[in-house]
Amino acid sequence: VDFADSASRLGEDSAFARSCASCADRLPAPCDVCTVRALTICAPLTVAELHEVSRSVTAVTLARGETLFDVGDPAAHAFNLTIGALMLSRLLADGRRQVTGFLFPGDFLGLGEEERHRCTAIALVPTRLCRFARADFARLLDRHPDMERQLLRVASQEIAAAQDQMVLLGRKTAQEKVASFLLLLSRRAAQRGQRPDPVQLPMGRAAIADHLGLTIETVSRVIGGLRRRRLIALRPGGAVALLDRPALEALAGED
């Protein structure tokens, strides 16, 4: 149980637990011991380069539910998520919300050169990120073409993921949406070296619903249905066991 793990470990570290986005500490960003480096845009850097990066980086800590930035905030930083999970969302005038994505360890945040953020970023669990000042980051890219190339790769993956999500939102049924979502989280967990099977769901039903273009009630009903048909089982701490992956894949549609 991985998110719970992170959460409890962080819970013990009281300094971590109490700090927040606004009080990012200038303590050494420990790139040397970074647990997710292989997954991030820092992957192609040499040890020497890493040291250089270390100097322009600050650690940021968020408690569960805390906001990293809001729509309209000046976009002065780029981030690399190292521990925890983040939700990106946008609001319509009347409060309807679309969750445009979830971020997990190794994920990068801050592509785009817009002056202001176009979405809100909220921590789903205690979360830690590496923060780069935009200006430093641009200089970093200039000096490390490898890193820029890697960033381009990350961007194109994000575009591919966005297209998948469009197919899901535009053309899939509620069941297909939920099944696809569970399988996607499982695959992403595997990609970052975590166990793919009991899928951790650090987000609540509301966040899932707003990500899939459904309501809380529909998400709950579909999950209930999958559970009754023994395709999944709910584990304590919001984890979901995928009891019949082939059946779920069939339900997910997706050719």
Added chain:
Amino acid sequence: VDFADSASRLGEDSAFARSCASCADRLPAPCDVCTVRALTICAPLTVAELHEVSRSVTAVTLARGETLFDVGDPAAHAFNLTIGALMLSRLLADGRRQVTGFLFPGDFLGLGEEERHRCTAIALVPTRLCRFARADFARLLDRHPDMERQLLRVASQEIAAAQDQMVLLGRKTAQEKVASFLLLLSRRAAQRGQRPDPVQLPMGRAAIADHLGLTIETVSRVIGGLRRRRLIALRPGGAVALLDRPALEALAGED
């Protein structure tokens, strides 16, 4: 009436009209006279650099309805659309289709380093593109950091657009979807220096429906409703006049 213009001009040029994706001609790619350069990834290049680019570029021509590439085709090229319009779409197993985007002059196609295409690209009208071999293109980027930076900018714009589309697909009503779509096309036309008001719709109702996550009938009904309320008017050749832009913007939602 711009698309019609392009179409008829192209129609007169019989060589152009008859050529196709597979018979891309090695004729000089006329970067010198490129009408959309300021809009494309080539914008930051100097005259000398442009000449160099010219050499690694091939012109491709597509007739209305012709396929540039299909899902699963090897992705050996990158493209820059110079004339016409293209539709990108993906299919579910049972034939449900999601149109993930439309491309217009100045738009770039071919981010991502995947071996195979993840979507189908079909010309909506007679269309011309600049084609770069992937290998050449990568070398081009290495030598022109400006171009790589520009590509990153393009990628991040595409991500922003994809997020807008997720909000639309996940949380907007049929009316809001159609109004948003018309306004978006208008804005994009303005961006590339065309008249924003009679909006050209080079795509059919089916393509619009598959882009907005609706059916043909619903799109038709909503357009009919907007027309009856005098917010829009249908012009010959598939153009739409935006008679009451503020009202449309109100209908579109979007804060």
Added chain:
DNA sequence: CGGTAACTTGATGTTGGTCAACCTAGGTGG
């Protein structure tokens, strides 16, 4: 002028939304 494909319009059906009640678990304070 006919033929076809795209579009429109109408009648009916279904998925998922809405509204409301009810559970359950986790956290707090007595």
Added chain:
DNA sequence: CCACCTAGGTTGACCAACATCAAGTTACCG
């Protein structure tokens, strides 16, 4: 340690937006 309180989740009854099915109608093309 237990009772309560609350937020999040589940379940049910009903409803509405949009899909589906089925005719028309228009517009473009030879």
